[in-house]
Each structure stands twice: as structure tokens, then as C-alpha cells.
Amino acid sequence: MKKFMKNKKFATVFPIAVALFFGAMFLMIPKAHGFMSSADYMIQFGNINMTSGTKTGGPYKITDTVGQTAPGRYGTTGYLVRAGFQYIYTIGTFSFSLSNYRIDFGLLSTNTFATATTGVTVSAKGAGGYIVTAYENAPLTKLGTAATIPNTTCNSGSCTYGTVGVWTDATKNGFGYTLSGNDIPAAFVDTTYFKPFADFSQNQPGQVIMSNAASGKNRYAVVTYKISVSGSQAAGDYENHIVYIATPGY
Amino acid sequence: MKHLQKILCAIVLALFFGFFSFATPSFSSFSSIAHAQTLPEISLSISPPHAEILLQPGKSIVQAFNIKNTGSADLEVTPFLADFTVDSTGTPTVHIEKPSSFLFATLQNLDKTLGVPFVLSAGKSDQLVLRIHIPETSQERDYYQTLVLQAKPSSLTMLTQTTNSQSLANVGVHMLISISKTGADLGELTIEKLIKPFILDSFMPLRLQIFAKNTGKTYTKAQGEVTIRSLITNRIVTVFPILRENVLAGGVRELHAAIKDPDDEKSSIADVFIYHPLFLFGPYEIRIDVHAENQQPSPVVFHVWALPFTLFAVGGMGYAILLWKRKRERKFEENL
Numbered sequence: 001m002k003k004f005m006k007n008k009k010f011a012t013v014f015p016i017a018v019a020l021f022f023g024a025m026f027l028m029i030p031k032a033h034g035f036m037s038s039a040d041y042m043i044q045f046g047n048i049n050m051t052s053g054t055k056t057g058g059p060y061k062i063t064d065t066v067g068q069t070a071p072g073r074y075g076t077t078g079y080l081v082r083a084g085f086q087y088i089y090t091i092g093t094f095s096f097s098l099s100n101y102r103i104d105f106g107l108l109s110t111n112t113f114a115t116a117t118t119g120v121t122v123s124a125k126g127a128g129g130y131i132v133t134a135y136e137n138a139p140l141t142k143l144g145t146a147a148t149i150p151n152t153t154c155n156s157g158s159c160t161y162g163t164v165g166v167w168t169d170a171t172k173n174g175f176g177y178t179l180s181g182n183d184i185p186a187a188f189v190d191t192t193y194f195k196p197f198a199d200f201s202q203n204q205p206g207q208v209i210m211s212n213a214a215s216g217k218n219r220y221a222v223v224t225y226k227i228s229v230s231g232s233q234a235a236g237d238y239e240n241h242i243v244y245i246a247t248p249g250y
Numbered sequence: 251m252k253h254l255q256k257i258l259c260a261i262v263l264a265l266f267f268g269f270f271s272f273a274t275p276s277f278s279s280f281s282s283i284a285h286a287q288t289l290p291e292i293s294l295s296i297s298p299p300h301a302e303i304l305l306q307p308g309k310s311i312v313q314a315f316n317i318k319n320t321g322s323a324d325l326e327v328t329p330f331l332a333d334f335t336v337d338s339t340g341t342p343t344v345h346i347e348k349p350s351s352f353l354f355a356t357l358q359n360l361d362k363t364l365g366v367p368f369v370l371s372a373g374k375s376d377q378l379v380l381r382i383h384i385p386e387t388s389q390e391r392d393y394y395q396t397l398v399l400q401a402k403p404s405s406l407t408m409l410t411q412t413t414n415s416q417s418l419a420n421v422g423v424h425m426l427i428s429i430s431k432t433g434a435d436l437g438e439l440t441i442e443k444l445i446k447p448f449i450l451d452s453f454m455p456l457r458l459q460i461f462a463k464n465t466g467k468t469y470t471k472a473q474g475e476v477t478i479r480s481l482i483t484n485r486i487v488t489v490f491p492i493l494r495e496n497v498l499a500g501g502v503r504e505l506h507a508a509i510k511d512p513d514d515e516k517s518s519i520a521d522v523f524i525y526h527p528l529f530l531f532g533p534y535e536i537r538i539d540v541h542a543e544n545q546q547p548s549p550v551v552f553h554v555w556a557l558p559f560t561l562f563a564v565g566g567m568g569y570a571i572l573l574w575k576r577k578r579e580r581k582f583e584e585n586l
Contacts, residue, residue: 078305078309079304079306080302080433081301081303083300084299084300085299085300086471086494087494087517087518088511088514088517088518089517090517091297091298091299092297092298093295093297093299094295094296094423095293095294095295095318095320095421096294096295097291097320097321098292099291101292101402101403101416101417101419102416103415103417104414105412105413105414107412118417119291121293123295124299125513126514126517127299128299128495129520131341133343136415140415200347205343206343208341213506213520214519225415237412237413237414238413240415240416241416241417242416242417242418243418244417244418244420245344247334247342247396247421247423247424249299249495250334250342250394250424250426250498
């Protein structure tokens with residue numbers, strides 16, 4: 001035995017054999033599996049007692065790994081996470097698209113309407129409905145000054161961020177919008193009905209432009225912006241931001 | 251021959267100048283292209299679309315959200331948390347304008363931080379790994395949060411010499427976070443508002459709108475059913491199961507009937523409470539049982555009458571016409 005131990009070949013082969021044996025044993029033991037990934041690697045966790053989930057993408061500092069993106073629910077002592085909705089079997093993806101995000105009215109002529117449109121698409125399949133709200137940060141404001149193009153009050157002078165009105169008279173100056181397409185508020189009977197955006201600088205709450213209590217795929221609406229200015233409007237470049245917020249149900 | 255030469259010469263010249271005009275962008279064509287160009291769209295997707303998290307003080311959890319830039323423009327994305335509240339119908343408002351009241355969340359990604367923008371290239375996916383750690387000393391309460399992704403094109407250039415509006419897209423997913431030592435559902439539902447007819451035409455649909463209020467301490471899932479029974483036949487004519495939607499603590503929500511999703515039999519989708527047979531007649535008993543998970547049901551029962559007013563009206567009109575005809579005939583006979 002001592003002879004064997006002193007044998008150089010034995011000294012090299014024995015540890016390798018032991019390592020291979022335990023390696024094989026380790027491989028034969030059934031165990032939970034999973035994966036994580038970044039651009040270069042992927043490790044997935046299955047139903048390991050304390051952790052579960054699929055984490056992919058960039059680098060993380062993983063101090064504890066409890067969570068899930070998989071369907072269903074799970075819990076252990078002290079926490080419970082449910083992803084998705086209890087009444088929807090498959091966890092869906094919520095997506096939101098805005099086309100033509102930069103609304104350029106170009107050079108404006110007095111008492112003449114200029115219009116532009118943005119397409120809004122929402123897919124909320126498996127997301128328990130959805131809602132899209134919109135507001136403006138402030139009225140269209142001339143750069144570097146306090147001069148503004150007022151928000152429309154429509155033909156009657158009475159439409160507000162909360163109520164629509166017919167706006168076909170270009171001498172009633174202002175800036176507003178109308179909606180057409182899926183899941184829009186019923187008040188927008190046709191595209192002659194307008195209202196101004198809720199003005200965030202006046203603490204006006206964002207208004208619903210699309211909503212549906214049920215799930216939907218590729219729900220599409222068009223926001224048509226309209227503007228007309230008076231002859232006394234100070235010449236210059238006017239700007240503002242329209243903020244859209246899209247969320248699935250809760 | 252001369253003519254042929256002239257024609258050939260003209261063709262060669264036309265081709266030359268034609269090619270030249272294509273190769274050199276004139277001011278007019280350039281400016282028209284600049285106005286006609288289609289801007290790339292802002293398009294973002296996020297999954298899962300909803301998360302419910304219940305945890306004890308002192309515990310931590312991690313929730314991963316997969317995001318994808320499904321548009322054609324590279325986006326500058328700023329992730330942040332915002333409170334959300336609901337109005338008297340349950341419509342949520344996300345308060346992106348003020349800082350979140352929930353201070354126990356961080357991103358576990360080493361290269362991302364809440365409130366700090368990062369670039370998500372067109373067509374690329376990424377993952378936000380949100381870690382929530384509740385301190386031992388935290389009070390038991392609910393937090394209603396939205397993970398918002400504020401997106402704008404990373405190459406957004408400001409326009410000059412023009413009046414314009416720039417759109418900012420915010421995509422969010424709601425998270426209902428409950429800090430609880432016991433994990434018990436402490437929701438209590440009451441019917442806050444009920445829109446119902448007392449009497450209706452036999453040909454009209456029977457429509458109900460039910461708004462539930464959660465007077466409990468934690469959010470809860472509405473459950474129960476709405477039963478309609480004909481008191482003439484004493485038979486249940488329809489049952490609407492209530493969709494298990496969340497009602498936030500202190501909040502009101504319009505409830506919906508649950509129907510099978512035609513695209514996914516294992517799932518339910520929201521529907522309105524409408525019973526619309528061909529003909530309704532007589533008194534109907536409507537029983538609404540809405541309750542939370544740990545709440546004893548206490549149904550609301552009322553009656554609705556359906557009468558054939560349309561038939562009465564048509565019959566009345568027919569009778570009036572008949573009377574008028576008879577009167578006319580009598581007058582005619584008298585004149586004879």
C-alpha cells in the first residue's frame with residue numbers, strides 16, 4: 001500500500017479518480033434546477049425552497065433571491081408574492097406605443113386651424129384591463145417668456161379639461177384635442193368634439209383618454225391635436241409637453 | 251436622320267439632368283422630406299403586468315420585471331416608483347409628479363438605479379430586479395405603488411422656429427404591497443353604491459352597476475355572486491359570478507361580472523351585469539352577495555319589476571287608432 005502511495009502515477013491519478021467519483025455522484029443526485037442569465041450566462045432557479053424566479057439581463061448584487069415572474073403564486077413564512085392576476089391564468093405583457101411623439105404645428109396662420117395626430121396603441125392581454133391618461137405640463141408657452149397660447153374653450157366658451165364641446169370655429173382660439181378609435185371616452189361623439197388637456201401647472205388631474213376593464217390586444221386610438229391663434233398672439237416658438245401614463249389594471 | 255439625332259440628343263440630355271437632379275438634393279425637396287418623415291415610435295412593454303406582495307416587517311423579497319423596447323427608436327428610460335390612488339369608481343391615478351411614499355425599494359441591478367435614466371436600444375430587452383426590504387420597525391399597512399418607466403427617445407432634438415408639443419410616455423405596473431405580521435386578509439367589503447332600476451320595460455335589459463367599498467385595513471379581492479330569480483316561476487334565471495378584482499383599503503371600485511375568456515378557457519374577463527332575455531315579466535328578486543375572503547356574506551336583496559310598457563303603448567295606440575276609425579266611420583254614416 002505504501003509502495004502504491006509513493007508511486008508518482010498513483011499520486012496523480014488517485015485524486016483525479018476521487019474527484020471524478022464524487023462528481024459523478026453529485027450529478028446522479030436529483031436536485032432542483034434553474035437559471036439566471038446576462039448577455040453571457042444563464043442560471044435558472046426552479047422550485048428551490050427559499051428562492052424562485054427568473055432573473056435575466058444585466059449584472060446584479062444578489063443578496064437574497066426571492067421572487068417570481070412565473071405564473072401562479074407561492075409563499076413561505078413571512079412573505080407571499082403573486083405576479084399577474086388571480087383570475088387570469090396566463091401572465092401577460094403590457095405594452096404601450098406612441099407614434100409621432102413630436103407634434104409639430106409648423107408656422108401658424110391667424111384664425112386658422114392647424115392639426116396633428118398621435119397614434120396610441122395598447123396591448124393589455126392578460127393584464128386585467130388598462131387605462132391611459134394624459135395631461136400637459138403647462139399651456140403652450142413662448143420660449144423664454146410667460147406668453148402662452150391659451151387652452152381651447154371650444155365654440156361655446158365652456159369646454160374644460162373635464163368636459164368636451166364642439167370646436168369648429170377657428171376664431172375661437174386655443175389648443176385642444178379630440179379622440180377617435182378604440183376605448184375612448186363616450187363624450188367624444190365625433191371629431192368635432194374637443195377639449196383642452198388638463199393643465200398640470202394648475203393642478204388639474206390627468207384625464208382618461210383610453211380605458212377598458214377587460215383585456216385587449218392592439219387597442220388603437222388617434223389623438224388629434226388642434227390649434228388656432230389670434231392676430232394679437234405674440235410671434236415666436238411655443239412649446240409644451242404632453243404626458244401620457246399607461247397602466248394595466250390592478 | 252437629323253431628327254433622329256435631335257431626339258437622341260434630347261433623351262441623353264434629359265437622362266443626364268434627370269440623374270443630376272436626383273443626385274443633388276435641392277432645398278425644396280430636402281425641406282419637404284424633413285416635414286414628411288415618419289418619426290420612430292416610442293414603444294415599451296413590461297411583464298408581469300401586476301404584482302401583489304405580502305411580507306412581514308424585517309423580511310425581503312425580490313421581484314423581477316422584464317422590459318422590452320418594442321419600438322424603432324433607442325429610448326432613454328427612467329424607472330421610478332410612484333404612489334397611486336383611486337377615485338370613487340376605482341379608476342387609478344398615478345402620482346408621478348411627487349416622490350413615492352414607499353422608501354423600502356431599490357433596484358438590485360448593479361448598473362441601474364431608481365430615478366436614474368438608462369438607454370434601452372430599439373428591439374432590446376432588459377430586466378429590472380426590484381428588491382423590497384421592510385425594516386423590523388415598520389408599521390403594518392398597505393402601500394399602493396406603480397413601477398413607472400418614463401421613456402423618451404435618447405436622440406430627442408428640440409425643434410426651433412416652430413410651435414410644437416413633445417410627448418412623454420410613461421408605462422407602469424401596479425404593485426400592491428402589504429406589510430403584515432400575520433398575513434391575514436383584513437379587507438371588509440360593503441356595497442357603496444348600487445345603480446339599479448325599480449321598474450323596467452319587458453324588452454329592456456336588466457342592468458346593474460355595483461360599487462364596493464373596502465372599509466378594512468388591507469386590500470382584498472371581491473368575491474361572491476349576483477343571482478336573479480323570477481318570483482313568478484320561483485326559479486333562478488341567471489347567476490353572475492363576481493370577478494375577483496382587488497379593492498384597495500379605503501377605496502371604492504366598480505365590480506364586474508366574470509365570464510370565461512374566449513381565447514383562454516382557464517381565465518376570466520370582466521363583463522357588465524346585464525341580464526337580457528327576449529322578454530322579462532313580473533317581479534324579480536336580485537340578490538347581491540359581495541364579500542372579502544375572511545368576511546361573512548351579508549347579501550343585499552331587492553326587487554325589480556318588469557312590465558311590457560312597449561306592448562301597452564303599442565296596444566294603446568292601436569286602440570286609439572281603432573276608436574278614431576270607428577268615430578270616423580260613424581260620422582261618415584251620419585252624413586249619409
